[in-house]
Amino acid sequence: xxxxxxxxxxxxxxxxxxxxxxxxxxxxxxxxxxxxxxxxxxxxxxxxxxxxxxxxxxxxxxxxxxxxxxxxxxxxxxxxxxxxxxxxxxxxxxxxxxxxxxxxxxxxxxxxxxxxxxxxxxxxxxxxxxxxxxxxxxxxxxxxxxxxxxxxxxxxxxxxxxxxxxxxxxxxxxxxxxxxxxxxxxxxxxxxxxxxxxxxxxxxxxxxxxxxxxxxxxxxxxxxxxxxx
Amino acid sequence: xxxxxxxxxxxxxxxxxxxxxxxxxxxxxxxxxxxxxxxxxxxxxxxxxxxxxxxxxxxxxxxxxxxxxxxxxxxxxxxxxxxxxxxxxxxxxxxxxxxxxxxxxxxxxxxxxxxxxxxxxxxxxxxxxxxxxxxxxxxxxxxxxxxxxxxxxxxxxxxxxxxxxxxxxxxxxxxxxxxxxxxxxxxxxxxxxxxxxxxxxxxxxxxxxxxxxxxxxxxxxxxxxxx
Numbered sequence: 001x002x003x004x005x006x007x008x009x010x011x012x013x014x015x016x017x018x019x020x021x022x023x024x025x026x027x028x029x030x031x032x033x034x035x036x037x038x039x040x041x042x043x044x045x046x047x048x049x050x051x052x053x054x055x056x057x058x059x060x061x062x063x064x065x066x067x068x069x070x071x072x073x074x075x076x077x078x079x080x081x082x083x084x085x086x087x088x089x090x091x092x093x094x095x096x097x098x099x100x101x102x103x104x105x106x107x108x109x110x111x112x113x114x115x116x117x118x119x120x121x122x123x124x125x126x127x128x129x130x131x132x133x134x135x136x137x138x139x140x141x142x143x144x145x146x147x148x149x150x151x152x153x154x155x156x157x158x159x160x161x162x163x164x165x166x167x168x169x170x171x172x173x174x175x176x177x178x179x180x181x182x183x184x185x186x187x188x189x190x191x192x193x194x195x196x197x198x199x200x201x202x203x204x205x206x207x208x209x210x211x212x213x214x215x216x217x218x219x220x221x222x223x224x225x226x227x228x229x
Numbered sequence: 230x231x232x233x234x235x236x237x238x239x240x241x242x243x244x245x246x247x248x249x250x251x252x253x254x255x256x257x258x259x260x261x262x263x264x265x266x267x268x269x270x271x272x273x274x275x276x277x278x279x280x281x282x283x284x285x286x287x288x289x290x291x292x293x294x295x296x297x298x299x300x301x302x303x304x305x306x307x308x309x310x311x312x313x314x315x316x317x318x319x320x321x322x323x324x325x326x327x328x329x330x331x332x333x334x335x336x337x338x339x340x341x342x343x344x345x346x347x348x349x350x351x352x353x354x355x356x357x358x359x360x361x362x363x364x365x366x367x368x369x370x371x372x373x374x375x376x377x378x379x380x381x382x383x384x385x386x387x388x389x390x391x392x393x394x395x396x397x398x399x400x401x402x403x404x405x406x407x408x409x410x411x412x413x414x415x416x417x418x419x420x421x422x423x424x425x426x427x428x429x430x431x432x433x434x435x436x437x438x439x440x441x442x443x444x445x446x447x448x449x450x451x452x453x454x455x456x
């Protein structure tokens with residue numbers, strides 16, 4: 001069931017304590033800042049968050065972590081020059097970290113959306129990130145068994161949606177959007193523009209509307225995180 | 230072991246970072262699909278010639294990446310893996326993260342160029358974690374790149390600040406990938422690594438004997454300069 005929702009607050013209102021939440025974006029590109037802010041205002045806590053990073057600066061995911069709302073991060077690269085809120089929580093032992101190689105993170109998310117029970121991958125074989133995991137030699141290469149990452153909710157950002165919930169993205173802001181939309185039980189997309197059904201070229205749809213549950217319009221200027229009317 | 234000297238030493242002084250980047254750029258075969266890691270490897274893009282027709286991949290979801298964006302070109306939706314605004318070249322394409330890493334893991338990339346803390350005699354790579362107990366681990370795409378590309382080139386200084394060789398018998402830092410490195414470009418020499426041990430293609434500012442005195446694994450001269 002697809003819903004068009006007026007405000008980001010209403011869009012995230014159903015997110016419960018203890019949920020696993022996927023958050024799209026790589027750096028600021030594709031990061032749904034307004035939905036994250038709404039999640040912060042909404043009060044849900046004890047969250048497991050799946051994102052490539054663990055927040056930057058004093059905005060978005062970093063604030064969610066600072067406020068103690070994230071119990072566990074599943075990510076590939078939590079350590080950045082401006083990831084001080086995660087650093088502090090991690091060093092204080094107040095946040096759990098599951099560190100996943102970036103391609104395994106993406107493929108585990110994809111597997112969840114595709115109904116795959118797991119897969120063998122050469123990435124990480126022979127390293128400490130494969131410790132305790134099942135391994136096999138396949139075609140002469142050591143491979144590691146990796147399991148899907150499912151989520152209750154995905155928060156993503158796209159450029160445009162149509163009346164059927166089909167999404168198109170912009171440049172490298174696409175990143176995790178399509179795979180997270182498929183992997184979560186409930187996908188909430190913030191988009192800069194909603195066009196009438198038929199207003200997107202079907203050849204260019206990157207996320208079919210079947211994966212999308214809620215759409216809220218937040219008009220950010222192209223290539224920026226600044227909101228415009 | 231036949232040790233060559235004169236023709237083998239292709240520079241009378243150690244290579245600087247930019248000279249080394251120029252050398253790596255020259256060694257990339259025309260038409261290749263290449264991923265340049267964050268840091269020193271990024272310098273290689275400055276020396277790729279248009280005639281080489283190299284397509285750059287950035288793992289956040291793009292082929293056909295152009296130079297770093299300047300002024301009005303800066304677009305927050307168009308960044309590289311280091312989160313730096315970049316540009317797109319004609320013929321560029323965008324794709325999601327799982328596709329981007331499938332390009333890598335699936336063996337479609339010809340070369341990736343990475344930095345390293347250590348490379349072992351059999352091409353094991355350590356470049357993501359010092360293993361320090363208080364360090365926050367962060368791996369990003371390093372393991373995917375190391376195991377995915379057909380050839381993995383490393384760029385690094387041969388010695389640590391303390392003077393220890395970064396080419397080692399076995400890595401003491403946590404591994405990024407096993408037996409994945411095929412070439413190591415350093416300030417003092419270019420090494421070819423693989424199951425047959427470490428071969429030296431050329432030296433800069435030292436002879437093979439002088440190089441051997443610095444490196445704790447047996448070195449042999451590569452049979453011919455392969456370019």
